[in-house]
Amino acid sequence: MAVSMAAVLLGGLAAGCSGKDNTEGKGTDSGSAKPITFTWLVYDRPEGKVKTDWEIFKEIEAKTGVKVDWQVVSQEGLTEKRQIMIATNTVTDFIQPTNQEARENGPEKVFLNLKDYLNIAPNLKKFYDTYPEAKALATGADGGLYDVPVLEGDAAGKGFNYIWMARKDLMDKYNLKAPANLDEFYQFLKALKAKEPDSYPLSFNTPATSDVGMYTVFGKMFTGIAGFFNKNPTAEQYEFAPYQKGYKDALVYMNKLYSEKLLDPEFYLLTGAQWEERFLKGKSSVTYWWKAEVNPLLDKAKKAGAAPDFNLDALPEIAASGLKPYQFSRPVVGSSGRAISAKVKDKERAVKFLDYLVSEEGTNYLSLGIEGKSYTVENGKPAYRKEFGASPYVALRRDFGVWYDNISLNNALARETWERSLDDKSKAINKSYEPFIIPAPKAMVKTTEELDLEKSKLTPLTKYLEQQITEFVVGKTPINDTTFQQFLDQAKKLGADDLLKMYNTAYKRTYNIK
16 A cells, blocks of 8 residues: 555656646645645754745745745754744644654644544545554544654665665775675674774764664674664564673674774764764774765765775675574654644645645655756656755755755655665665665554653663673673673663563554554
8 A cells, every 4th residue: 555655656746747737636725725824833954044935835835825934943943942832832833743742732732633624635634544654653642633744764665774884995905805794794894904903994973872873783783673672573572682682692792893903992982073084084994874975975085185096885784693684674654744733824724735735746846846957757757856966955955945854744755766866886785785674663652651651761771771781892891691691680670671561562552463
């Protein structure tokens, strides 16, 4: 069903570009409707500030009669401003709360119940029918629907964010092959250290517990669980990584890399700028990072006067013996969505406008822009203009308002279009990772009690785990059966079992899993 929806979204390009007056996939507003203005909370992106004259919104106004009055705040002040608005029930007509904020505050008459208007909003109805996960995340305790969650990943669950990357020029220079398992990875780092003795081959950006952090990455390699708590990729249940067979082995492995100076000794302290500087200056040569940063890093290397043949390429995902290497795709449904104020002056017009933005035509405006100006259609599929380069989102956001945070509703379509426009190197990297990518876990809906439990226990537990793992890795605490059991016992005391039970309860309840 999700794949079918993706096809419908893309298929709408042909109708949207042909100039034919097809009503299917369009909102129920029209250009002949009485003009109306709605306020909308946004923030200025680093790529470019919000503009009142973006052409896509002129086109949208011509089609719907709706003019948008942007209420602009700084990126740093956005969350606080939104939370104050919610707390005082003074939200703008259109706003992007977290799904949790929407479903919790919707029943309190902060946000409009979209369920009451689905009879005049066919595109919204189709959206909820096509994405049951989105519907679950938007549903309040009273059964109402209070936002339209943003789509982040392709419906097939193949889009992904991260890769192992290494200095390809050094691999060629020293005749090193990409490692296929953990032993080969160790030998690979050892060979780089021998050839470049002043470097520490492996480095990571901080924090160590982030999606690209060292503890997350190695924990998954040795246990199959990404992060401390996550869904088992082979079962419909959540696991706590340190309880899994292999976690102690992960600690031993990381300690060996640290002890043999194959790992940057300040791996747990590096700022993003420090990590990047060391990588560009050859002080490290292997990392796990965002795939979209390959070309920008190459450009920065040239400007920074790095080695003249500085080059990067992807290494494969690897895992311990008996485990299948994998990476979760981007989640199909994001953590936030578009909501309408319950106090909006014209509720039906507001719903019809949102319905238009969710339609094929509206989606194409917000995620692609205008054909011939921001994208072209090649072999029936959209592609961003080649002159936008490897980072088209800069020009798209700055000049067109396309793929702009708190405005776009379908980032999945934008990313798919971007990746279709990539250079051959980036496409080859994507192709090489296809066998490793599996669909991300669906988001769960937690009760107030479950949220309180998470709030009270997750942060102190994570802080303890990060601190103790660091002591294991740097050798401050020896790794043996006794110390590892003490580590697990303290994790239990801090609520690991309570959190694990809660995640499984909430996940299975959300999706009616027995």
